[in-house]
Amino acid sequence: MNHHDRSINAGLIVFSLGILAVCQGSGLAQTTQTPQVNSCVVCHSDMQEDMKGSIHSQQGIFCDRCHGGDPAQSTKELAKAPGTGYIGAPSKKQIAEMCGNCHANVEIMNFYGIRTDQLAQYKTSMHGKKLFQGDTNVAVCSDCHGEHDILPVGDPGSSVYPLNLSKTCNRCHGNEKLMSQYKLPSDIFKIYQTSVHGKALLEKKDTGAASCISCHGYHGAVPPGARDVGTTCGKCHMNEKKHFLESVHVTASEQGKFSECISCHGNHEVKPASKVLYDQTCIRCHSAEGPEAKRGGEILKMLTEAEEKLRSTTALVKQASIEGIFVEPEMASLESVKTNVIAMAPLQHTLSPERVSELHKKVISNTADIDRSIHQKRQSLWLRKLALIPMWALIIVMISALWAKYRQLHARPGNKKDGKEKRS
Numbered sequence: 001m002n003h004h005d006r007s008i009n010a011g012l013i014v015f016s017l018g019i020l021a022v023c024q025g026s027g028l029a030q031t032t033q034t035p036q037v038n039s040c041v042v043c044h045s046d047m048q049e050d051m052k053g054s055i056h057s058q059q060g061i062f063c064d065r066c067h068g069g070d071p072a073q074s075t076k077e078l079a080k081a082p083g084t085g086y087i088g089a090p091s092k093k094q095i096a097e098m099c100g101n102c103h104a105n106v107e108i109m110n111f112y113g114i115r116t117d118q119l120a121q122y123k124t125s126m127h128g129k130k131l132f133q134g135d136t137n138v139a140v141c142s143d144c145h146g147e148h149d150i151l152p153v154g155d156p157g158s159s160v161y162p163l164n165l166s167k168t169c170n171r172c173h174g175n176e177k178l179m180s181q182y183k184l185p186s187d188i189f190k191i192y193q194t195s196v197h198g199k200a201l202l203e204k205k206d207t208g209a210a211s212c213i214s215c216h217g218y219h220g221a222v223p224p225g226a227r228d229v230g231t232t233c234g235k236c237h238m239n240e241k242k243h244f245l246e247s248v249h250v251t252a253s254e255q256g257k258f259s260e261c262i263s264c265h266g267n268h269e270v271k272p273a274s275k276v277l278y279d280q281t282c283i284r285c286h287s288a289e290g291p292e293a294k295r296g297g298e299i300l301k302m303l304t305e306a307e308e309k310l311r312s313t314t315a316l317v318k319q320a321s322i323e324g325i326f327v328e329p330e331m332a333s334l335e336s337v338k339t340n341v342i343a344m345a346p347l348q349h350t351l352s353p354e355r356v357s358e359l360h361k362k363v364i365s366n367t368a369d370i371d372r373s374i375h376q377k378r379q380s381l382w383l384r385k386l387a388l389i390p391m392w393a394l395i396i397v398m399i400s401a402l403w404a405k406y407r408q409l410h411a412r413p414g415n416k417k418d419g420k421e422k423r424s
């Protein structure tokens with residue numbers, strides 16, 4: 001806004017004050033006295049524009065509720081006079097307190113039924129702790145939510161909506177200059193984008209996939225310590241978590257020598273799971289010739305064999321079906337084999353060859369049964385085809401005989417003619 005605009009605006013106030021009535025209807029407005037006339041928006045129409053459609057303006061919350069001041073006064077001096085509580089543009093610390101004035105106030109928030117622990121949580125986070133120690137580079141409420149254009153968190157346009165969230169964090173965490181001051185990496189978002197979670201969320205729009213806050217929390221955003229990581233991943237991957245807890249690495253984990261899931265999968269870079277991990281991860285910490293790597297190799301062999309069996313038997317059944325063999329029962333058995341193969345992936349987190357071998361054995365014997373059954377059906381189909389040979393031979397003989405008879409009748413000279421002539 002330039003000075004020319006401001007003087008025009010000031011002139012307009014006189015006319016506007018009488019007309020301007022702020023719409024209010026919320027519980028908040030009923031419990032507090034917001035003036036019927038708002039001079040702030042007369043001079044700051046651009047801010048009013050920003051606020052349009054925001055959750056706060058829908059609730060009749062206006063400038064003075066955050067900035068203080070007296071909107072009933074038409075001049076700038078009176079509107080912002082000492083004693084009006086005017087704070088102007090708030091500092092970051094003031095912002096946390098400003099938002100907390102309402103959001104940590106149970107009496108106000110009860111009416112809306114939303115939680116009131118945001119400020120308290122925030123103070124326990126790395127961001128909050130640092131802010132109250134005087135570091136203004138960290139995120140405060142308005143860095144994540146915006147200030148004038150705040151939308152409900154479930155609104156697809158909100159800066160903290162799952163699909164937009166990682167970009168909101170990345171505004172700072174992707175800033176190399178800023179992050180280098182804290183010796184933190186600035187490529188987290190780039191790496192995350194290519195991970196199985198980032199792709200599922202950002203490309204497939206699968207809001208069930210992990211975003212920054214699924215692993216870090218939001219108001220209490222702190223990096224999970226080595227021991228919490230499994231809990232974090234385990235919120236969504238319950239079976240893997242359960243079986244990991246039965247594995248040889250639990251004690252090492254408790255002693256801080258092993259980081260549960262991320263020792264093998266990584267954190268921001270989690271890739272689609274693959275058996276390749278066995279070749280790559282065990283030898284990062286164990287010798288390639290040692291008993292640990294050997295055990296890994298044993299499990300790997302079972303996983304590979306089971307998958308290979310499933311593949312070859314599936315191909316066999318498909319081919320039989322094309323050949324016209326009735327394969328419904330084999331298809332059904334194949335489904336249960338598939339279930340067992342799928343169950344091996346979480347189960348191998350026990351790193352127990354015995355446990356994995358239970359499923360492995362089932363897969364091997366069930367696929368063998370299916371293979372055998374298909375071979376038998378094929379054989380009996382052939383037998384039936386063979387049994388048809390004499391039938392066909394008989395038919396051919398009979399057709400030949402009939403044909404011969406027909407030719408014979410035709411070949412007798414004057415046969416038909418004679419008959420006709422006789423009758424007429």
Ligand code: HEC
Nearest residue numbers: 039040043063064067068069070071074075076079088089
């Ligand atoms: C008569 C016009 C006028 C009125 C009324 C007015 N303002 Fe302002 N306001 C201004 C101008 C001009 C500025 C530019 C900065 C300055 O000169 O102080 C400003 C600046 C601000 C700032 C930024 C301060 C900073 O430090 O950058 C805030 C916040 C603000 N006003 C809020 C309000 C609120 C809240 C009200 C209502 C209680 C209000 N204003 C009423 C004209 C007005």
Ligand code: HEC
Nearest residue numbers: 040041044047048051056061062063066089090095142147
């Ligand atoms: C929900 C609280 C809230 C409400 C309501 C609100 N503001 Fe603000 N406003 C903020 C915060 C927070 C900042 C500081 C943003 C920052 O520095 O990052 C700010 C900054 C400002 C600034 C100075 C910074 C700038 O962007 O130029 C002005 C001027 C301002 N607000 C005016 C207004 C006016 C006028 C209204 C009413 C139409 C209003 N605000 C309503 C929270 C609010």
Ligand code: HEC
Nearest residue numbers: 096099100103115118119122139140141144153160213218
């Ligand atoms: C680091 C980013 C970040 C900061 C800082 C932050 N928030 Fe949030 N906030 C979020 C996210 C993300 C959600 C939405 C979580 C979800 O999807 O449910 C949220 C949700 C909310 C909600 C909706 C209710 C709830 O608790 O889920 C409110 C209200 C809220 N925040 C207020 C605040 C206030 C007040 C502050 C400052 C004291 C603050 N936030 C600081 C990221 C942040």
Ligand code: HEC
Nearest residue numbers: 055059061065098099102112114141142145151152153154
């Ligand atoms: C005057 C009291 C008040 C102040 C100050 C205030 N809020 Fe709110 N806020 C509310 C009310 C009331 C709601 C509406 C709750 C509802 O309708 O669910 C709300 C809603 C929200 C929501 C949406 C919650 C949801 O469930 O989706 C967010 C996010 C939010 N405020 C953040 C902030 C931030 C950030 C600040 C500080 C810049 C702030 N608020 C300052 C009263 C306030």
Ligand code: HEC
Nearest residue numbers: 126130137138139143168169172182212213216221222223
């Ligand atoms: C306004 C900038 C800003 C935004 C936005 C922001 N952060 Fe931060 N964050 C920082 C800064 C600066 C630090 C460094 C604090 C320190 O280490 O002293 C930090 C620290 C962290 C840490 C602790 C890292 C460590 O080990 O020291 C985590 C985790 C984190 N942020 C996660 C998030 C998440 C998740 C979001 C989005 C929901 C987010 N941040 C949004 C600025 C921001």
Ligand code: HEC
Nearest residue numbers: 166169173188189192210211212215223224225226229267
């Ligand atoms: C799948 C879970 C997961 C997701 C998603 C995730 N993180 Fe992390 N993040 C972690 C783990 C685990 C650590 C490491 C903690 C440790 O080593 O104790 C970490 C570490 C960090 C750190 C500290 C940096 C470091 O290397 O020490 C920051 C900052 C951070 N993450 C920010 C983010 C941001 C921003 C996003 C979203 C773009 C994000 N994280 C997404 C799990 C996740």
Ligand code: HEC
Nearest residue numbers: 230233237240241244260261264273274275277278345346
């Ligand atoms: C010792 C290394 C290791 C550890 C520790 C580990 N995993 Fe795995 N994980 C693997 C391997 C190897 C596979 C691939 C198995 C396959 O393809 O058959 C896998 C597969 C997965 C899969 C895909 C499984 C499926 O059903 O397709 C998920 C999800 C997973 N792990 C999550 C986790 C979680 C969560 C944790 C921590 C509780 C964890 N992992 C700990 C090595 C590990």
Ligand code: HEC
Nearest residue numbers: 196200208209210214232233236261265267270271272273
């Ligand atoms: C918010 C829930 C959530 C959290 C937390 C989470 N994940 Fe995932 N994860 C998913 C979803 C959903 C998918 C499937 C993505 C897809 O569609 O490909 C997935 C996929 C995976 C895969 C690939 C599985 C496969 O079949 O190839 C692995 C490995 C994995 N996550 C490991 C982890 C690890 C390690 C952590 C903790 C650092 C973690 N996840 C945290 C939801 C989560």
Ligand code: HEC
Nearest residue numbers: 248252257258263264278281282284285292293295296351
């Ligand atoms: C991040 C490092 C790390 C990775 C990766 C890792 N391990 Fe371990 N493993 C350990 C630690 C630490 C111990 C505990 C050793 C100790 O306390 O003496 C351990 C113990 C074991 C043990 C028990 C050894 C004993 O003497 O009781 C087996 C078996 C084992 N790991 C197998 C594996 C297999 C298989 C893989 C790959 C799928 C693997 N580990 C990947 C670090 C790792």
